[in-house]
Amino acid sequence: MTRVADVVVIGSGVAGVSTALGLAATRQVILLSAGDGSTPWAQGGISAAYGEDDPLDHWHDTEVAGAGFCDPRNVRALVEEGPQRLAELIAHGARFDRDDTGSLLRTLEGGHSRPRIVHAGGDATGAEVHRALLDALRRSSVRTVTGRAAGLLQSETGSVVGVLVDTGTELSQIEARAVVLATGGIGNAYLASTNPATVRGDGIALALRAGASLVDMEFVQFHPTALHTGETSGQLPLVTEAVRGEGAVLRDVHGRRIMAGRHPRADLAPRDVVARAIEATMRRDGSDHVWLDATEVAPDVLRKRFPTVLASCARIGVDLLSEQIPVAPAEHFLCGGVRTDRNGATDVPGLYAVGEVAATGVHGANRLASNSLLEGLVFGRRVATALTLDLPAKDLGRTRELTLGDDRQPERIRTTLSRYAGIRRDGAGLNAAAEELDSMGTGPLATVARAVVVAATARQDSRGCHWRSDHPHAAERWDEHIVVRLDQEGRPTTRQLPTAGLLPR
Structure with missing residues (x-):
């Protein structure tokens, strides 16, 4: 069976649902969901600077936490648009904790210079955000399909034109003019993570196989x-x-x-x-x-x-x-991901990314606490705005299926990545990891693990959540981003990119 839509959004977390809701009034949207992702498990809250709290102070705290590696334009968008997106979320029905006067309660978390974290249910913010967004989704025109993205459809010209869906009983296709990856991070590529088992880096592997670039994959945050x-x-x-x-x-x-x-x-x-x-x-x-x-x-x-x-x-x-x-x-959050511009476009026509799977540069080398739900809200709306204004032209040429495949040795992959690319890293261990991963096939977990290892090997200094015991200090010559792509034989390769060139042009 083949379905047709203007836009397919893969992922039902805060970033995916925010994108779909932003498109619902103007585009035919299908949301593909294989599980709830990490959003319902988020505890702390949403950081938002408003009232007496200057967004520029939030910008500064984000930059400091990100070890000076953030994209300043996107951080500014994050902190300035954040309160608007929070207000919209409340309008959707999200119930945040308030004081006796009705004002939102705000608390303090690591890296913040003042209390600016709004929360719900005490420490159940993600669950409440997810509930409110799903309720809004049910009231919208967005169609929801349950299944896993088993691959992408790509035209002869290289454009992504749809998704291959595995429902558990059959394979089907969804043709679309744009595909938005909102698949979350890579938690299940490690042995222990705060992420659910469905979060395993499928979007990263899909993007790589379509020819997209990754950036900052070495910056894996451990809670x-x-x-x-x-x-x-x-x-x-x-x-x-x-x-x-x-x-x-x-x-x-x-x-x-x-x-x-x-x-x-x-x-x-x-x-x-x-x-x-x-x-x-x-x-x-x-x-x-x-x-x-x-x-x-x-x-x-x-x-x-x-x-x-x-x-x-x-x-x-x-x-x-x-x-x-x-x-x-424990592994918690991927600060890098698929390289995008400020509106979610990757360097592959028709392919977009948003949320944890995307690398917008707002987290730099280390994410500031409670900026993740905020990122999903802000950049979900930015992607929706871009695709509301302009959709890629429909490609009528022949297509091919870029399938994910399966990992034959998932536990061995997780063990290798956890042992050699955890909080503490060194060149000898990373080289050992690369050698071990070479024998573990080309499934999505193996692809993600190789991308992390090759980026961590390339960056021979320490900053943010990438720390190498053999290069324990930041070095000026590494004030550049590490870009990862697959070569013609499917192996990850790296190159350096000046910090001013993070976003695709």
Whole structure:
């Protein structure tokens, strides 16, 4: 069966649904969904600078967290358009936490210079955002198809003209003038992640096989505080850093403060700083976790603000109100991705990307806390605006199917990437990873893992969430982006790109 649409959006997280809703009034849109993605699991909130909070201060905090590697034009769009998108989300029915006067409550998270994180249900922001967007989607003209994008359709001229869909029982096609990747990050390419199993980098692999460029793939962010459940693989419960925003502190297995004296903001330093400090502490002590101590935070605050974290702790027999909880870093967010312009266009005609799968440059070398849902809202609308104003011309030529295929050794791929391309990296380990991955086929996980490894190998310095023990400092000669593409034999290759040339022209 073949369906036809103006635009196919692949992914039902905040970025995908925002894009589809923005197009619903003017275009025939099909939303392809293989699962809810990471949006429902987001805890902390949405950062928004308004009122007495200057968006330029938000811009500055984003730049600092991104280690000076952000695209300033897109960061400005993020912080200036963010409050408008938040207001639209509220108009869709999203219910955020408010004080007795009806004003939105705002809290503090790592890397922010002032409280600007709005939240819902205490620590269930992602679930509430997802609920509101799906309700709006059901009221719209967008058609939803359940299935996995098994490949892309590409014309003889190189344009992407549709999607190959695997519904679990059959393969079908959706022909379209534009395809928008909103497939999220690469969490399931690692052994342990805060992402659900459906988030495994399919969009990255699809884009590469269509001839698109990736950028900044070495910048993989590890959340400092995933709940240490005793499991060593799969999705781990997140412990939002808003708990630290309310006064919780990190301690080693001996009870000593970990972040005291390491950074001016201590436990609320940017995520890359905290994650590296925890990793170094665990390695020094030979432990598999550290402790998050919230026992000095008022119990009423913990009950009201963190019901999700309380429930996760209770499931492993820990009382957040009276006991320290075991935490350890886990893969959380891809700061790079498919190279796009500020309206989501890739360097392949007809192919767009938005959200975590895309590299707009707003996160630089390390994402600022609670900028991810914001990015999905802002750039989802920007992609929708661009495709409302102008669609690619319909290509009537013959097409070919670019299929994803399957990974034969997924656990071995995850193990290799986790071992050699985690928080701590070095040249010898990355070379070993590349050699091991060479024998693991060309499925989507293997393709994603190779892209991360080749970019991390190329960048011989440390900045943001890319840290190499053999090159522990930032070097001026690496003040450029690493671009990854597939060569004619399907192998990832790299080149350097000046920071001023991040966006396609």
